Amino acid sequence: MNEIFFLVEDAIEGGYNARAMGESIFTQGDTLDELKTNIRDAVHCHFDEDKLPKMIRLHFVKEEVITV
Template sequence: MVEEAPEGGYVARALGYSIFTESDSLDAIGERAKDAVRCHFDEDKVPRIIRLHFIREEIVAI
């Protein structure tokens, strides 16, 4: 799951695993997420595909 960080930039975290990373740009968060996943799993257990779900919160006045 990828969200905007309150202090700026983006944070990504895995659901169901202790994997977390952050980046200053949206363009770089995918590479950072791949690096974090590679570091978490043994070489023979690394998933071939990861999915990034981008969450964006908007406030709408009524």
């Protein structure tokens, strides 16, 4: 596997949630820097050294509600 994709969303209680696509990896962080560190740690824990993806791609999802 060359890369792994994470969907990143704002958490309701503050901070960020990240969920890997196609893998059962979920993590969160109060800041973007903390989230990135937690994602790297989670990926290293999930995969064996010889199966580690070479790249982690983050896809930020923003939701906005407007009135009609």
